[in-house]
Amino acid sequence: MSEDQKRQLESQLWGIANLLRGKISADDYRDYILGFIFYKYLSERQYNYANTLLEGEAVEDYQELKDPELLDAIKEESLQTLGYFLRPDQLFSAIAAKGNSDTESESNYILEDLKSILNHIEQSTMGTDSEEDFNDLFDDLDLNSTKIGRTVAARNAIIVQILNYLNKIDFRLEDIESDVLGDAYEYLIGEFAAGAGKTAGEFYTPQQVSKILAKIVTTGKEKLKSVYDPTCGSGSLLLRVAKEAKVSEYYGQEMTRTTYNLARMNMILHGVHYREFSIKQEDTLEHPQHLDQRFEAIVANPPFSAHWKGDDNPIYHNDPRFSQYGRLAPKTKADFAFMQHMFFQLADNGIMASVFPHGVLFRGAAEGVIREYLIQELNVLDAVIGLPANIFYGTSIPTCIVVLKKCREQDDNVVFIDASGEGNFIKVGNQNKLREEDVERIVDTYRSRKTIEKYSYVATLAEIAENDYNLNIPRYVDTFEEEEDINLDQVAEDLRNLDSELKSNEVSLIGFCKQLGISTPF
Known part of the structure; x- marks a missing residue:
């Protein structure tokens, strides 16, 4: 077709x-x-x-x-x-x-x-x-x-x-081809998401963001044994990965009933055989359904700063997903809980790429402890990618992609990419949108691990430690634009000319007032 x-x-x-x-x-x-x-x-x-x-x-x-x-x-x-x-x-x-x-x-x-x-x-x-x-x-x-x-x-x-x-x-x-109708169905889901306001984030990740995540987790691979999304929404992220590599098995979990049904329909419409996917309906943090399995690729767009039971439930302190870090993610911000959950289920040869709010990069207290453990003790942070604000439906906050790998080829550095600045996206209606060239630039920079002025920086682990494991992207990627030097002599000349022009205008105005027989404003 x-x-x-x-x-x-x-x-x-x-x-x-x-x-x-x-x-x-x-x-x-x-x-x-x-x-x-x-x-x-x-x-x-x-x-x-x-x-x-x-x-x-x-x-x-x-x-x-x-x-x-x-x-x-x-x-x-x-x-x-x-x-x-x-x-x-x-x-x-x-x-x-x-x-x-x-x-x-x-x-x-x-x-x-x-x-x-x-x-x-x-x-x-x-x-x-x-x-x-x-x-x-x-x-x-x-x-x-x-x-x-x-x-x-x-x-x-x-x-x-x-x-x-x-x-x-x-x-x-x-x-x-089997996925043509599926792609048209996906198009409809995207159109509905565009008009759904805040609820859109529950079931749909913008296509260009999905493409970045999919290309990252398939880096160097043509086949994947399994791909997993713990907050799979309509299943669009899982299916996007299949456009970059041949996937044998799809796994996902979704809490909302309507969206869970949509994900299963989406799988079948894309020609995924019922024996090749396992989509479950449950709260991923409270009732994980695939905990005994490890996945070669993990992609996700978890709900930003969601609430979870955390310290309210003692069982989490002994949960193997969270116990080694020493602290639990805050009850009002489950971002790190999702990150830890995904990392726990990552295979030794796997890559995890997930979207998070920027707060995961620099917030302190328990989140700072968890972040430091991931970097210093586990050394699994592979990349941090800043995305433009206002590219997700239902929220305008700036977001980032965090990439984790258990077996990193280059384990002495981390790639930081700042794709949030002007020129890295276009405005479409009320939303910002990544173009194809923007996606390719992000992916190419991640894969080549290059430092590009005002765009990316390859930071050593020592530099990150010097920053107290704060991953705020401006600490590593300098996007500051120097202003042009101001010619003060020219400014003085312009002011003198302006003063002379004002005096000339005053004389003319006084003459007009006399002709009209009215008082002058001076």
Whole structure:
């Protein structure tokens, strides 16, 4: 599929949001649009797969199949290969057609049928390997919610409208690369994030930041056994890593139910097989779900300065993730708790790159103790990268990327990069945005470990120790711009000329006042 075709698909999918504006609030219709796109994808995938199994049979079109024995056989194969099953009468096209059939003999009321189908998708996986990946996947599609219509008829009309619109779009799953539709889905998630205000940070990391993190953790690697995101949101960071290297297994954890469902949908839409990913719903710090595993690559954009139980719960003092550092991260700032958690799960040959607020670089007390231990005792800090302010949805604060490695090739220095200054980004609307060249410059500087005037500096561990392990980037990267010398003689001459001009103006003004017969202001 060409870039033009890809953009056309993105435009078609986004068109449904424009169709619903003014009828349902954006926060409400997001879940319905993304959920129904996913249902259509599952339907088309089921249809295509069933037709390949029917080749050579008397009935070669799955939509026309009635034979119960053949249906059972296709169900068994589908559950093994696809992880779910849909009967011909449960396909997206069938329910959309019913929504259009408002005749005397047949009603276009589809809400109950649709609810039953979505439940069936989840129930079809019961007792199979894919059960956890499909369990309660459509929870957020509440077809009885008054948010989409005050009456049953109004709700039905809105749902019929959404299905009709989507039914006209050909996903062309048999012709396109597996991640083209996934990328279009990702585009939609990004568009929704752009308009979601403060809640956007819960489920989406700007694409260019994701690209930096992904390129860093895949440095020197074409294949990764595993990639992990402890606060995975919609899963966009995990999937971005797969664009830089072949990934065998994806792991993530997400606390918010709606976002957890979105992450699983996003994985499947990108063609990630249900056996290749494990996304869990839980609080990562309180109930880590993959603690016995170690990961070759870790990427994250944790919630900035989140609250956690910390010192309120004695168990954390003996938790192997935190106990060796001597102090726990403050209860009101869990940034270092997330960092320690990720480092604990990092494989010996792994790289961790995560976004944090700037405070992790210089705040003292417990955070200063933890920071010093990471640098002096463990020597795992590999790079600190300052990003422009106002590039994340929902917050304008400046942020940084911290890179940790257990086995550092150059273990006597740390690379500092200041990509926050003018010329390192562009302004798009109310947001600042990194361009492709800005991303490449950051990544190239990290990989080459070069000192570039007013942009980067390779600091020795001794220099960092001299700064009391304060990592504030201006201590290492001097971006000060000297002002031009002022010619005081020229300034004096300009003032004399100005004084002469003022006196001349006064004389003229006095003359005008006399002509008008009014008093002068002097």
